[in-house]
Amino acid sequence: MRKENQISQANNYIIENFSEHHLDDVMEIEVHANPTPWTKQTFEKILELRSQSFVIILNSQIVGFCIANKVLDECHLQNISVADTMRRQGIGNFMLDILKKRMNLAGITVVLLEVRKSNKVAQDFYRENGFQELSIRKDYYQTKNGREDAIIMRLKGP
Numbered sequence: 445m446r447k448e449n450q451i452s453q454a455n456n457y458i459i460e461n462f463s464e465h466h467l468d469d470v471m472e473i474e475v476h477a478n479p480t481p482w483t484k485q486t487f488e489k490i491l492e493l494r495s496q497s498f499v500i501i502l503n504s505q506i507v508g509f510c511i512a513n514k515v516l517d518e519c520h521l522q523n524i525s526v527a528d529t530m531r532r533q534g535i536g537n538f539m540l541d542i543l544k545k546r547m548n549l550a551g552i553t554v555v556l557l558e559v560r561k562s563n564k565v566a567q568d569f570y571r572e573n574g575f576q577e578l579s580i581r582k583d584y585y586q587t588k589n590g591r592e593d594a595i596i597m598r599l600k601g602p
């Protein structure tokens with residue numbers, strides 16, 4: 445279960461809505477976190493949407509980002525990542541807590557996401573935060589050697 449002190453520890457971080465001036469730092473995290481990283485153009489397209497996306501800043505450095513969109517009455521969590529040197533310190537939990545609060549304010553009660561079948565760390569992280577496995581999307585992801593299934597996970601609100 446989650447450590448009680450993690451949120452107050454993470455409260456030292458600054459939260460900013462994802463903007464153009466964050467792009468380079470977000471890309472730097474992305475290339476180290478994703479086996480097939482999103483391109484800068486993909487992030488730029490996100491900026492054109494009315495998204496719920498934000499970054500977490502510590503000492504003027506972006507240490508994590510969360511890319512999520514409101515689709516009708518659902519939220520699609522498209523990408524979430526913490527700088528590799530900053531992991532396992534509660535920043536991921538903190539970002540999901542922020543997302544849940546934003547979803548509540550927007551009247552959204554369901555968050556959906558896809559995660560690589562091989563990405564057990566992320567699956568543990570999502571389960572720890574109340575997500576449940578919903579289904580499998582066959583060959584959804586590109587890998588270096590071919591394709592990989594996605595697990596679709598869902599979080600239901602209160």
Ligand SMILES: CC(C)(COP(=O)(O)OP(=O)(O)OC[C@H]1O[C@@H](n2cnc3c(N)ncnc32)[C@H](O)[C@@H]1OP(=O)(O)O)[C@@H](O)C(=O)NCCC(=O)NCCS
Nearest residue numbers: 477524525526531532533534535536537559566568569572
């Ligand atoms: C998944 C990710 C965002 C988690 O961020 P984080 O800041 O390290 O997560 P937290 O410190 O808030 O951890 C919360 C809980 O998740 C689980 N968890 C996180 N990292 C874990 C690991 N390496 N092994 C097992 N469980 C882990 C634990 O239950 C942890 O709670 P605990 O530390 O009290 O045991 C981060 O590992 C990451 O950026 N990974 C690369 C990008 C990625 O895979 N994103 C998801 C794409 S679908």
